[in-house]
Amino acid sequence: MSKKSKFDSVFLKNSKDKEIPKALKKLINSKAPSGYIYDNLSGSSTEFVLRKENDPSELSFILRMKFPTVFEGMPVKNIDELLEASFRTQKVIDVDKNLQNGSNGQAPTHISLTGEIDEYKIFPKPFPELPPIKVFYGNKKEFISVKRIPLASFDEIKIESEETSILKILLIINEKTNRINFTAALNFEVLKTVDDYFEKREIIKSFYEGKLKIFSEILPTEKEKRIIFEKNDKFYQALKELQDILNKKIEFPRNVSKEEFKLTQLLFESLINKRVVKFQPSSEIYFNFDKEKSNVKDLLPSIEGKDSLAFFFPTIETKSFFNIYLEAIENKLYYNMLYKEFIEEKYQLILESTSESVSYVYYQLDLDNKMVDHFPGNIKEAIDINDVDFTVKNESMVQSNK
Incomplete structure (x- = not known):
């Protein structure tokens, strides 16, 4: 099946810059069917395409396609449907070169004196822009x-x-x-x-x-999605309050680890609500000491065998908080702990917790203040970490922190 195909931006206009010998043109056109001629393609002196003899268009010539066929899973019956399918899928049409050679007496649609014929491709028009x-x-x-x-x-x-x-x-x-x-x-x-x-x-x-x-x-x-939004919204609000206090921009967290969530809880209560957080300590607590500076070994006789020990450990820590780093005094207080052992080679003290054990944490940002020898927070007003839901204890307190 033959069909004239007109399309822009695929083939260049014919050029008259290169003159083709009349004898060569006559020989080539002797193969053209009645009413058609072979014209040189894109100013080439070796490639010729078949077109209607009296067609004024310089961008029109004959291509041979086979129908029915399937294009990108879409059955097509004619060239119009094929061009429509190409547009809807934005896929290029690869023209079968073998069909252009003709068979059973058909004239070829493309003649090359060198025997080399380029690939034919028909590109679809791009989708137009849409209003918002x-x-x-x-x-x-x-x-x-x-x-x-x-x-x-x-x-x-x-x-x-x-x-x-x-x-x-x-x-x-x-x-x-x-x-x-x-x-x-x-x-x-x-x-x-x-x-x-x-x-x-x-x-x-x-x-x-x-x-x-x-x-x-x-x-x-759904109702469940509304509840999820409310919880997440309070968390993001907490991050906003914290970044204002820290004076650093926090990246939006798409995935929050348990450690990041817990640190957010601790910082929120310490820096915004000015409140101590308490929780059940892990089964064993490890403390490493400087052998040259610490006198912890001298304290061992007074704590061995005791069933209710209290330990206060203030340290300056560099915390990774999402995309930022912050330095803070981490005040930890442990109650109702048991002495387990002291490893002298590591200069490491190991405490053991019980069901009655409790730990308290309170962060401070003012590193200019020296660490004190007593826990700075009010443990009587401590909040259990499981109850921290990022509710601001006192709105005026937040305003004063900004």
Whole structure:
């Protein structure tokens, strides 16, 4: 089957710069069917394409295609459907060179004097830019940039939001039924810092509360997701308060380890609520001492055999807190501990905990103050670490810390 194909940006215009000998043209065109001629391609003196003799277009010539066929899983019956399939999938059409040679008396569509014929490729036109989608939440609206996505279907169009949007929107539009199916999710990848979260907090909150409206439809949500949002929101609020105190920007945490979460709890209570945190210590506590400076060995006779020991250990620690590092005085107090052993080679003291044991932790940032010989926090008002939910004890206290 032969069909004239017109398309831009694939083949260059014919050039008359190179003159082809008339005798050679006559010989080549003797093979052309009636009403057609062979014309040189892109100014080449060795390659010729078949075109209609009286066609004024310089970008039109004959290609031979075989139908029916399948393109990217889509059955096509003619050239129009093939070009449409190429556009919808944004895939290049590779033209069969063997078909261009002709068979059973057919004239070739391409003649090369050198015997070398380049690959034929038909490139689809790119998708046009689309207008943004309006998303409404509360009294505000946000424009979400979208783009068309290749889809192997003659009936449906796929549209997605750009990667830079806080909302992941997917639209499937059926052009035959005019039905639109859409889904939406949050794209936390666009959040680089904790500050970014609070810039988008209102739309994130509306998403979890089921108050986002797209195409006059409200996106539903589940009660469990609302609860998750409330817990996460308090955690991010705690990070915001801490970064203000530390005067350092904290990256938005997409994955939080148990250690990072626990350190956030301790810093939040120490630096914002000014409150000691208590918890059950691990079964064994190890303390390493400087052999030249410590007199811990002299204290061993007074603690061996005791069933209720208290130890206070203040140290200056460098803590890795998400993407930042901070120096702080870590005050640890242990109650109701048992002496287990002292390893002289390591100069290491090992304590053992019981069900009655308890440990207290309190952080201080003021390194200019010397470490004291007594625990600086009020253990009577200590909060159990399992109860730390990032609730600010006193709002005025937070304001004074800023």
